[in-house]
Amino acid sequence: MSTTTQVAAGTAAEQRTKRGKPQLSEGARAERRLGFMLCAPAVIVMIAVTAYPVGYAIFLSLERYNLALPQDIKFIGFGNYGAVLSSPYWWHALLVTVIITAFSVAITLVLGMLLAMVLHRAVFGRGLVRTISLIPYGIVTVAAAYGWQYAWTPSQGYLSSAFNNSAPLTNQTEAIIIIIIAEIWKTTPFMGLLLLAGLSLVPEDLQKAAKVDGATGWQRFTKITLPLMKPAILVALLFRTLDSFRIFDNIYILTQGSNGTGSVSVLGYDNLFNAENLGIGSTISILIFICVAIIAFIFIKGFGTAAPGTDIGGR
Amino acid sequence: MAAITPRQRVGWTTANFVVIALALFPVLWLVSLSFKTPTAILDPSVWPAQWTWGNYHGILNSSQFIRPLINSIGIGLISTLIAVVLASMAAYAIARLRFPGKNVLIGMALLIAMFPLIALVTPMFTIERSLGLFNTWPGLIIPYVAFGLPLGIYTLSAFFREIPWELEKAAKVDGATPFQAFIKVIAPLAAPGMVTTAILVFLACWNDFLLAISFTSTISSRTAPAAMQYFSGGSVFTVPTGPIAAAACFITIPIIIFVLFFQRRIVAGLTSGAVKG
Numbered sequence: 001m002s003t004t005t006q007v008a009a010g011t012a013a014e015q016r017t018k019r020g021k022p023q024l025s026e027g028a029r030a031e032r033r034l035g036f037m038l039c040a041p042a043v044i045v046m047i048a049v050t051a052y053p054v055g056y057a058i059f060l061s062l063e064r065y066n067l068a069l070p071q072d073i074k075f076i077g078f079g080n081y082g083a084v085l086s087s088p089y090w091w092h093a094l095l096v097t098v099i100i101t102a103f104s105v106a107i108t109l110v111l112g113m114l115l116a117m118v119l120h121r122a123v124f125g126r127g128l129v130r131t132i133s134l135i136p137y138g139i140v141t142v143a144a145a146y147g148w149q150y151a152w153t154p155s156q157g158y159l160s161s162a163f164n165n166s167a168p169l170t171n172q173t174e175a176i177i178i179i180i181i182a183e184i185w186k187t188t189p190f191m192g193l194l195l196l197a198g199l200s201l202v203p204e205d206l207q208k209a210a211k212v213d214g215a216t217g218w219q220r221f222t223k224i225t226l227p228l229m230k231p232a233i234l235v236a237l238l239f240r241t242l243d244s245f246r247i248f249d250n251i252y253i254l255t256q257g258s259n260g261t262g263s264v265s266v267l268g269y270d271n272l273f274n275a276e277n278l279g280i281g282s283t284i285s286i287l288i289f290i291c292v293a294i295i296a297f298i299f300i301k302g303f304g305t306a307a308p309g310t311d312i313g314g315r
Numbered sequence: 316m317a318a319i320t321p322r323q324r325v326g327w328t329t330a331n332f333v334v335i336a337l338a339l340f341p342v343l344w345l346v347s348l349s350f351k352t353p354t355a356i357l358d359p360s361v362w363p364a365q366w367t368w369g370n371y372h373g374i375l376n377s378s379q380f381i382r383p384l385i386n387s388i389g390i391g392l393i394s395t396l397i398a399v400v401l402a403s404m405a406a407y408a409i410a411r412l413r414f415p416g417k418n419v420l421i422g423m424a425l426l427i428a429m430f431p432l433i434a435l436v437t438p439m440f441t442i443e444r445s446l447g448l449f450n451t452w453p454g455l456i457i458p459y460v461a462f463g464l465p466l467g468i469y470t471l472s473a474f475f476r477e478i479p480w481e482l483e484k485a486a487k488v489d490g491a492t493p494f495q496a497f498i499k500v501i502a503p504l505a506a507p508g509m510v511t512t513a514i515l516v517f518l519a520c521w522n523d524f525l526l527a528i529s530f531t532s533t534i535s536s537r538t539a540p541a542a543m544q545y546f547s548g549g550s551v552f553t554v555p556t557g558p559i560a561a562a563a564c565f566i567t568i569p570i571i572i573f574v575l576f577f578q579r580r581i582v583a584g585l586t587s588g589a590v591k592g
């Protein structure tokens with residue numbers, strides 16, 4: 001009986017708020033409470049696993065803290081930041097990361113767009129092509145990376161033998177190109193699918209009308225398809241850029257970061273597990289975090305990318 | 316679409332074949348490696364001269380692979396279950412309830428979805444060691460849940476928006492509390508979305524490498540992708556190419572079949588959060 005009255009109160013409260021009175025009835029308060037209760041576990045886990053460690057990393061980054069020298073832990077302010085930012089290793093790793101990110105994202109965007117068009121216009125077996133193009137998405141990154149590594153190993157790989165039995169993974173430029181190829185192969189299907197979803201939102205009538213007006217295929221693509229797909233493209237680019245900036249698995253398997261092919265993530269990992277330097281490792285963590293924040297800020301504020309999810313409450 | 320010239324037809328058909336070849340060839344190479352005998356490994360041809368199941372026999376009889384495989388499955392399933400349950404609760408609240416702080420929650424999930432994992436590794440490593448979580452299942456499950464949550468919250472709130480909510484009102488009129496309405500009416504309707512989310516979260520856990528090599532030190536909790544690099548060859552001088560290729564195929568093929576089987580759901584899930592807005 002009491003439940004019924006409560007529900008009735010709830011609906012009444014809803015109607016009242018709709019008329020613009022922000023008074024909190026018992027029902028609205030119950031709704032609020034339920035909302036908090038339902039979100040609380042997710043929020044607690046997310047804060048415990050990310051916000052707290054990041055706070056802790058800021059603290060660690062201000063300390064001289066080497067696991068090999070436990071008696072020498074000392075607060076040194078921004079000393080670690082000075083050490084990292086004046087180190088050629090950091091700038092080199094950042095440059096490698098930026099190059100890998102820029103090339104892999106740009107090429108993935110073009111190939112993903114082509115894939116989306118092929119899937120959109122598939123003459124036969126659209127399902128089959130879509131199915132098979134999902135394989136690189138499904139494969140475990142590490143497994144695929146081993147495949148690429150063996151393919152480029154002299155006297156055992158098909159790609160190495162096709163290129164005169166070369167050992168490109170031991171050469172900086174060639175190794176970075178192979179890392180980029182591995183990255184592109186793995187992520188193009190995801191890009192293609194995101195763009196395909198955007199492509200299917202472009203009304204067919206517009207295309208037809210433009211065709212009647214004498215627009216060429218290229219004109220239709222640049223004047224109609226691209227502008228209408230801009231939001232989808234920007235979101236896909238944002239996701240891919242941030243994902244690519246974090247690149248680790250492919251590099252770790254393909255070169256272990258040797259010959260100057262390490263990304264910032266590989267540098268951070270090495271400082272923690274090989275140099276056992278928590279202070280420097282944390283400093284690199286924080287700097288990477290700042291880089292990612294800057295990238296996201298540029299995309300959202302600069303390019304006007306709709307932050308994914310912000311529409312969730314509104315619709 | 317009806318007016319397509321024969322030349323265009325040839326063009327698109329060729330494009331189809333190019334896509335199929337590019338997507339399949341690297342995988343076929345890995346499969347072929349996994350069937351090569353140790354001597355045939357040194358032959359770069361894609362078609363093995365001699366076929367053998369030896370590599371699979373080897374890894375399936377070795378605790379160095381079986382134990383990590385069990386860890387991968389167990390850790391993946393537990394993380395997925397927890398993440399989907401918590402994300403459903405939060406996504407329901409976001410999609411349906413009026414409460415302050417909703418946008419803060421969405422912003423937070425967005426931040427975590429973009430989070431550079433490596434930034435977490437150093438502090439988490441220290442924290443896990445002091446809490447005794449290092450090299451245990453919970454030591455991996457906890458971060459996996461945290462990183463599965465944003466994905467889950469996005470995907471699920473997109474699905475929850477599509478549910479006919481009049482049914483919930485009807486249930487409330489019939490005397491159900493909001494909680495009962497959630498469990499009895501909405502949850503069954505939301506099941507397809509939850510399955511999709513579960514698949515995406517499980518794939519992310521199964522795929523993870525960085526956290527798996529950072530927070531484990533023995534096979535008691537190391538997952539399969541992290542364990543492969545510790546395989547040994549027949550002797551110290553043999554690179555374990557065959558066993559690694561076999562293990563790579565073994566952890567990949569089920570996932571590929573799984574992805575192909577659920578492809579409609581996966582595509583819907585991947586694109587729901589990102590494009591609809």
